[in-house]
Amino acid sequence: MPELPEVRTVAVFLNKRIVNTTILKAECFFEKMIWRNEVKDFYKSVLNQKILKVSNYGKYLMFELSNQIIISHLRMEGKWSISKKEIDIYNANHLRLQFELSNGEYLKYYDSRKFGTIEIWDKKNYKQKSGMDKLGPEPLNSQPSFEYLKEKAIKSNSLIKAFILDQSVLCGIGNIYANEILFAAGINPERITKTLTDEELKKIIMFSNAILEKAISLKGTSIHSYKSGDGETGQFQHELKVHLRKDEKCFVCGTKILKKQVAGRGTYFCAKCQH
Numbered sequence: 041m042p043e044l045p046e047v048r049t050v051a052v053f054l055n056k057r058i059v060n061t062t063i064l065k066a067e068c069f070f071e072k073m074i075w076r077n078e079v080k081d082f083y084k085s086v087l088n089q090k091i092l093k094v095s096n097y098g099k100y101l102m103f104e105l106s107n108q109i110i111i112s113h114l115r116m117e118g119k120w121s122i123s124k125k126e127i128d129i130y131n132a133n134h135l136r137l138q139f140e141l142s143n144g145e146y147l148k149y150y151d152s153r154k155f156g157t158i159e160i161w162d163k164k165n166y167k168q169k170s171g172m173d174k175l176g177p178e179p180l181n182s183q184p185s186f187e188y189l190k191e192k193a194i195k196s197n198s199l200i201k202a203f204i205l206d207q208s209v210l211c212g213i214g215n216i217y218a219n220e221i222l223f224a225a226g227i228n229p230e231r232i233t234k235t236l237t238d239e240e241l242k243k244i245i246m247f248s249n250a251i252l253e254k255a256i257s258l259k260g261t262s263i264h265s266y267k268s269g270d271g272e273t274g275q276f277q278h279e280l281k282v283h284l285r286k287d288e289k290c291f292v293c294g295t296k297i298l299k300k301q302v303a304g305r306g307t308y309f310c311a312k313c314q315h
């Protein structure tokens with residue numbers, strides 16, 4: 041599933057290519073993906089609208105139009121690309137939505153699993169309408185503050201793995217980066233959150249920033265099927281220290297990396313390095 045670095049990579053790619061183009065036509069081939077809007081209303085809303093900016097917040101990709109914002113959640117397998125009408129960078133059978141743009145190109149959305157969703161809202165209240173106002177800060181640019189995380193953590197009886205996956209606490213961390221952050225911080229994923237020391241919470245902030253920033257610089261992690269928008273793969277998979285390394289030796293101490301289900305997710309960790 042794409043996490044913050046992968047969605048940021050797609051946003052940067054699309055922003056370079058389609059800003060200031062106008063949507064001449066929209067066609068949806070899987071109507072259920074349009075959330076909380078009738079498809080005909082969606083078409084009407086986007087027709088002849090200029091795309092002013094493409095950005096992301098956590099795992100949410102956003103296309104800013106003059107008065108409205110299209111919010112795309114890629115879920116498991118969603119992918120955006122830009123190509124000529126007759127060219128498909130991804131499997132043409134998985135094409136779910138396309139926009140004809142004024143520059144002669146097509147902005148296309150593919151989704152093999154069909155879990156991805158699209159919503160459109162007025163700019164003035166899109167955060168409340170979409171539920172994005174419930175999301176926590178992105179762990180980037182030295183955010184969140186220690187005070188913020190401490191206040192959330194001291195009240196939490198959740199496992200620390202579940203806590204950092206909770207999008208209302210931190211926005212954009214999924215399973216891959218949660219595993220990597222806890223390894224870097226030396227924290228066992230099954231610790232109860234409120235037992236973490238101040239130093240450990242500071243390490244979570246520091247390593248979540250460092251790891252996400254490195255992953256963004258490498259255009260994300262390509263493990264399953266994620267590609268960066270132009271069909272290129274990201275490169276952070278070569279930097280992974282624990283994720284997918286079950287039974288391999290820990291890079292720090294040589295102990296075998298373990299895997300178990302924690303917070304419902306495949307969790308890789310070193311029992312010796314992570315306390």
Ligand SMILES: [Zn+2]
Nearest residue numbers: 290293310313
């Ligand atoms: Zn170790």
